[in-house]
Amino acid sequence: MGLVAALRFNGKMGAILADEGFWNMRFRRNAHQESLYRLVDPDIAGALGIEVAYGGSGYASLHHEIVQHARARIRELWDGRGENGIANPPFKTVEDISRIALESMHAVIRKRIDLRLKLFYGFDSTDVTQGSYSTPDGKSIEIKQDAVRDRAVKIATGDEEGRLSKAWFKCRATTFGYDAERGITGYFLDPSKFVMCYNHEGWDAFGSGKYASGIVLAQFLNRKPLEVRREGCLPAEGLVTLIDAAINAMETFQETGGNINIVIVDGASKDQRYRETFDDTSRVAVEIVKALRGGYIDRKKAEWLVERLLLKNEKDSRIEAELFKKATDAQALELALRGYKLDEIPRIVTPAAIPAKQ
Secondary structure, three states: OOEEEEEEEEOOEEEEEEEOEEEOOOOOEEEOOOOEEEOOOHHHHHHHOOEEEEEEEOOHHHHHHHHHHHHHHHHHHHHOOOOOOOOOOOOOOHHHHHHHHHHHHHHHHHHHHHHHHHHHHOOOHHHHHHOEEEOOOOOEEEOOOHHHHHHHHHHHHOOOOOHHHHHHHHOEEEEEEEEOOOEEEEEEEEOOOOEEEEOOOOEEEEEOOHHHHHHHHHHHHHOOOHHHHHHOOOHHHHHHHHHHHHHHHHHHOOOOOOOEEEEEEEOOOOOOOEEEEOHHHHHHHHHHHHHHHOOOOOHHHHHHHHHHHHHOOOOHHHHHHHHHHHOOOHHHHHHHHOOOOOOOHHHHHOHHHOOOOO
16 A cells, blocks of 8 residues: 655654555556645745645555645635635635545545446436436436345445445545644545544554554654654654654565655745655665664764755765765675675675684
8 A cells, every 4th residue: 555654843844755665456566656745736835835745545546636636626716715815815724725635535536436336327326315316318217126226325335345446445645734823734534434633643654564664653752752742853853763664664564665755844944845855865865764774874974964965955976975985884885775684794795704614
């Protein structure tokens, strides 16, 4: 299903990330899925000082359609706001945008259910509720057969054990963003229960690997006193922890993998409130944290490098060179990043360490 994890650093800044792993309906693993989306168009975000990211785990096409529907609805509400739209806009907070995303989730899943009913029986869920449907020539036909009615009700209510419908309801999603009224907030969206839940803990992890990533995030927060948890951590410290959580999930759960895509939401920034990092830049960020996990650099150096890479936008090639310069053993680090086992590396770097044959 892929992993989505988010962490609030402080009242104005946080990040959400996702891996590229996905198992499609034929049970073939892919590693190119895009799971993070920007919900609010830049012109609207600039006018309101709001940014909202959508992260989805599970059936990729469902999330894509939900995002397209939500974006269209947000644009429709904004363009139709009227003369008093700036003083009293149709939405102002992450919660307002999240409710639009939830309504879009309802609409998209309902559309798919109705298409399934149309394919099988020629009527939709509204017809199931009223017990009859109309033909193209205007004739009303009552749904009388028990077998048809019972299965149609199961399809309409999401209780059918169909392969596609099960995939829809196993999906999970979250919104994560900033608004001037409440700062960094997030909301969990559940297609199976059609509910939206406020994330009061400041972090979230779901999808395949959620337990492995949740352990890292929980251990990080459990070390912090209440005062620090309220005020927040340093952004570089939070980013290293979040990436560490993702790596821990990818190393222990089979349905995660590929590169890590990262979105940083910074409410204090004027021109980079929403920053998306992927490809080579995120790969170098992952290398830095892997070097930390392997013991080749310490925590302070890792945070320093991640800060320069992701927050100060220094070139990834320069940061990668700096990483190997700061490593305790550059040759061993290179082997580790190429996938060699950590216990195997000393034998390769120092052949004399191999026990002599008896």
